[in-house]
Amino acid sequence: MTIEQRLQGKVAVITGGGSGIGKGAALKLAKHGAVVCMLDRTPENANKVKKQIESMGGRAEVFETDVSVPEMVEKGMRQAAEKFGKIDIVFANAGINGKWAALEELSVDDWDQTLSINLRGTFLTLKYAVPYLKKNGGGSIIITSSVNGNRIFSNTGATAYSSSKAGQVAMMKMTALELGPSRIRVNAICPGAIDTNINDNTDISPTLDDVKMEVEFPEGSQPLEGHAGSIEQCGDLVLFLASDESSHISGTEIYIDGAESLIRG
Numbered sequence: 286m287t288i289e290q291r292l293q294g295k296v297a298v299i300t301g302g303g304s305g306i307g308k309g310a311a312l313k314l315a316k317h318g319a320v321v322c323m324l325d326r327t328p329e330n331a332n333k334v335k336k337q338i339e340s341m342g343g344r345a346e347v348f349e350t351d352v353s354v355p356e357m358v359e360k361g362m363r364q365a366a367e368k369f370g371k372i373d374i375v376f377a378n379a380g381i382n383g384k385w386a387a388l389e390e391l392s393v394d395d396w397d398q399t400l401s402i403n404l405r406g407t408f409l410t411l412k413y414a415v416p417y418l419k420k421n422g423g424g425s426i427i428i429t430s431s432v433n434g435n436r437i438f439s440n441t442g443a444t445a446y447s448s449s450k451a452g453q454v455a456m457m458k459m460t461a462l463e464l465g466p467s468r469i470r471v472n473a474i475c476p477g478a479i480d481t482n483i484n485d486n487t488d489i490s491p492t493l494d495d496v497k498m499e500v501e502f503p504e505g506s507q508p509l510e511g512h513a514g515s516i517e518q519c520g521d522l523v524l525f526l527a528s529d530e531s532s533h534i535s536g537t538e539i540y541i542d543g544a545e546s547l548i549r550g
């Protein structure tokens with residue numbers, strides 16, 4: 286087997302595959318032989334990734350899905366399984382920064398929006414994917430959490446975001462226990478700052494200008510490279526967790542942050 290065939294014959298579903306970390310994973314998994322189904326609420330971007338995969342000689346499909354809507358997630362998984370016959374790999378990655386604000390300024394709607402996409406969306410993704418993985422005799426689920434839900438709590442204003450990201454880690458651990466006997470592995474990746482568009486859409490309270498996430502790090506604050514990570518580096522980690530090379534790894538969160546969280550946590 287050559288390295289390019291590590292995921293030959295596998296079908297991967299990626300939520301939020303049209304941009305950023307999901308896009309990096311879609312391209313990486315496709316490069317290594319997987320058929321990729323992208324469930325994204327922005328199909329225009331996901332269709333560009335599909336074209337890129339096809340130009341590499343791979344196969345991909347896009348199903349417009351809002352991960353916070355149960356009927357859409359159920360339909361997206363069904364469409365993926367019907368189109369390609371099965372699902373082996375699930376990358377529950379779609380997410381938003383949402384509103385960052387002091388606790389008293391954070392409205393209930395702000396809280397609900399962040400939690401409904403990041404945490405409820407992850408729950409729905411797993412809920413509707415697992416029957417297909419079980420039918421297939423097992424599989425690998427990877428969840429995109431964040432250093433913010435686990436190690437870094439120095440960004441004041443990120444209460445909703447960090448709560449959603451910590452909840453994803455708890456969900457990962459519970460489901461790894463529950464689904465192990467079905468030969469389904471569940472792991473989480475916890476990125477530090479990664480160079481994507483997510484911060485462009487962040488709604489930061491005017492009183493919290495100082496909490497804006499930095500993509501470039503002041504010298505020495507990110508020990509390894511001194512700058513944000515790339516979607517390609519995240520794709521490599523997702524590839525590892527999706528492949529049989531991680532066959533004994535489940536219930537684990539892996540930090541991909543250049544050791545940033547060890548000094549900022």
Ligand code: NAD
Pocket residue numbers: 300301302303304305306307324325326327330350351352353378379380381382402406429430431432475476477478479480481482483
């Ligand atoms: P991004 O904005 O580049 O991509 C997010 C993708 O998710 C987009 O394609 C978007 O259309 C899709 N999406 C958003 N809401 C959706 C919904 N309700 N239903 C379906 N699709 C939806 O952002 P990114 O940085 O690649 O973020 C991906 C994940 O990584 C998120 O869960 C985020 O919290 C996490 N993360 C990012 C960073 C970072 O620095 N970029 C750090 C830690 C964790």
